[in-house]
Amino acid sequence: MATQLNNLSGYDPDLMPNAADFTFGVVVAEWNHEITESLWQGVKDTLIQNGVKEQNIIKIDVPGSFELTFGAKILLDKPNIDAVIALGCVIRGETPHFEYISQAVSNGLTQLNVMYRKPVIFGVLTTNNLEQAQDRAGGKYGNKGVEAAVAAIKMAALNANFTSM
Numbered sequence: 001m002a003t004q005l006n007n008l009s010g011y012d013p014d015l016m017p018n019a020a021d022f023t024f025g026v027v028v029a030e031w032n033h034e035i036t037e038s039l040w041q042g043v044k045d046t047l048i049q050n051g052v053k054e055q056n057i058i059k060i061d062v063p064g065s066f067e068l069t070f071g072a073k074i075l076l077d078k079p080n081i082d083a084v085i086a087l088g089c090v091i092r093g094e095t096p097h098f099e100y101i102s103q104a105v106s107n108g109l110t111q112l113n114v115m116y117r118k119p120v121i122f123g124v125l126t127t128n129n130l131e132q133a134q135d136r137a138g139g140k141y142g143n144k145g146v147e148a149a150v151a152a153i154k155m156a157a158l159n160a161n162f163t164s165m
């Protein structure tokens with residue numbers, strides 16, 4: 001169960017690495033658009049607040065969460081992109097699709113993290129209903145898009161530090 005303790009959306013900007021020189025790719029699923037649009041706003045605002053230039057945020061849309069892996073791969077193949085954030089929202093329905101799609105996207109994005117020397121960030125909500133998704137996309141539990149952007153900046157900086165060693 002989500003609590004204030006695992007609402008990481010309230011990060012400390014003073015503890016963030018400098019993100020001014022990074023380029024981020026963001027792949028956004030169109031399914032449950034109201035939610036993924038809010039996640040995207042959280043990502044975009046947070047990247048810009050941390051010094052990322054707007055022209056260095058490359059967004060692409062894919063139909064649903066199942067397509068996030070392929071969308072992320074397109075972005076990872078662009079040499080100038082330092083990290084990729086995948087945003088989606090899978091809501092449990094009455095059929096097992098929820099499990100198939102959630103598993104497929106988490107496995108797919110994990111595989112990309114193994115294949116590429118660039119971080120891929122998992123910004124996919126998997127909830128029992130719309131209300132739980134709203135709570136995590138700008139509602140009472142914060143915005144997981146903000147957390148995804150924070151994770152992307154930290155991982156891009158970590159990768160850059162070790163690549164330059």
Ligand code: RBF
Pocket residue numbers: 029031032063064065066067088089090091092093095097098101
């Ligand atoms: N995509 C999502 O991003 N979230 C969902 O909750 C979602 N539910 C789906 C339920 C069913 C029954 C089907 C067939 C697809 C669903 N999709 C969902 C779309 C899926 O991610 C993908 O775009 C399509 O299956 C086409 O490959």
